[in-house]
Amino acid sequence: MKSFSTAFGVAAFASTVAGHGYITSPQPREPGDAMIAACGKQVANTFSSDINGNIQGVLQIAPSQSDYDADKCNIWTCKGMQFDDNTDNVQSWTAGEKVPMKVNIAAPHTGTANVSIIDTASSSPIGEPLIAWSVYASTATGVQANQTSFDVTIPSDLGSKCSTAGACTLQWWWDSREADQTYESCVDFTVGGSGSGSSSGSSSGSAQAATSTQAAASSTKAASSASATATAATTPVNNVLTTSAAATAAASSTATPSQGSSSTLPEEFTAEQFISWFKQVTGVTNARRSLRSHPRAF
Structure with missing residues (x-):
């Protein structure tokens, strides 16, 4: 559970991160004490001050910080935000359920984007993206309505992969080569049974400790370093x-x-x-x- 107690203002990072985008609904992951332990105070404080920030800006400084652990932080998944800080905010969905999502784009940068289910043990997507855009948040045409308010459907073939809280996240991923910046936001959830396909977004009041149904992979850790x-x-x-x-x-x-x-x-x-x-x-x-x-x- 989150009990974030450190100060938010960190001058060293103020010029490296600016507001760009983040999920507003369903409730996404947020920084907390577990993130401080894994990523260091400056990384956690930076995203607390600006939840919309990009990964590349933080990585200009993070590796030089003594309390930054690249493996534990796993910053390329959910921007390093940890499940242990968000155990009281786990969504409960069913296979086939249509989930409405809303995203805030604070500053557009032309890029590509998708929403995928991520296996947190291997930090890799499960199956194909649930939705994807070949052009996203274009500075030429502006942000389109279907880029900030849209539905995704929970796959019916997940089996038990996402039945345990912390095993999976729903990750919004926006990559802008125009700005050389990447933005992420994650929603923790569990899936059980089959649904009727109606819209939902209910939150579970309790969560189990995170365990994995798949072996950990090292490819994302290599990308992080x-x-x-x-x-x-x-x-x-x-x-x-x-x-x-x-x-x-x-x-x-x-x-x-x-x-x-x-x-x-x-x-x-x-x-x-x-x-x-x-x-x-x-x-x-x-x-x-x-x-x-x-x-x-x-």
């Missing part, structure tokens, strides 16, 4: 590193693509639509084999 010196050659997207060619192609498209076109991606797209678009843009005929040859890229 390399993130302080990340360049345009790689882009962190959903806890893996995406090649700049794919990220730039998605982020640089400012026109609104038509839903029926195979040569342009719609703002919300499926894996099959991406593969079709990839073939059109690159001329590669065997797109699936090409994508499998670069598994860290997608």
Whole structure:
């Protein structure tokens, strides 16, 4: 449970982070004492002062702090905010349930975005994104209504993966190559049974200790240790590193693509639509084999 008691103002970070975006509903993770223990006081205080801040700004300074533990903090998942600070705020959903979400965009930066279910033990997505945008918060066209208020549907094939509090989070991920900044926000939840698909967002008053149903993986920790010196050659997207060619192609498209076109991606797209678009843009005929040859890229 959260009992955040340290001072919020940290001058060293004031110039590195500015407000950009965060989930406002359902209730997202917030900083607390567990985050201080894992990420250090300055990282936790920075996101307490500005919940909307980006990861890259913090990583300009965090690795030099003696109380920053990259492995424990796991900053590329939920910006390092810890489940132990949020055990009294766990949503209870059912398979097939439609969950309404709201996001505050404090400052737009053209980029890509998605909402995915994250396995917290491996810091990796479970399945495909529940919703995705190839152009998000564009500085050319402005923030669209369906980018700040939308629904996601809880998959029916999760089994028992997310039945224990702390095992899964619903993560909103916004990556702007225009600004070289990444923003995240997470909602803790559990899933049980099957639902009717009606909208809901109820909160459970109690939560069990976090355990994992999958073995921990090291790929995200490697991304975290390399993130302080990340360049345009790689882009962190959903806890893996995406090649700049794919990220730039998605982020640089400012026109609104038509839903029926195979040569342009719609703002919300499926894996099959991406593969079709990839073939059109690159001329590669065997797109699936090409994508499998670069598994860290997608």
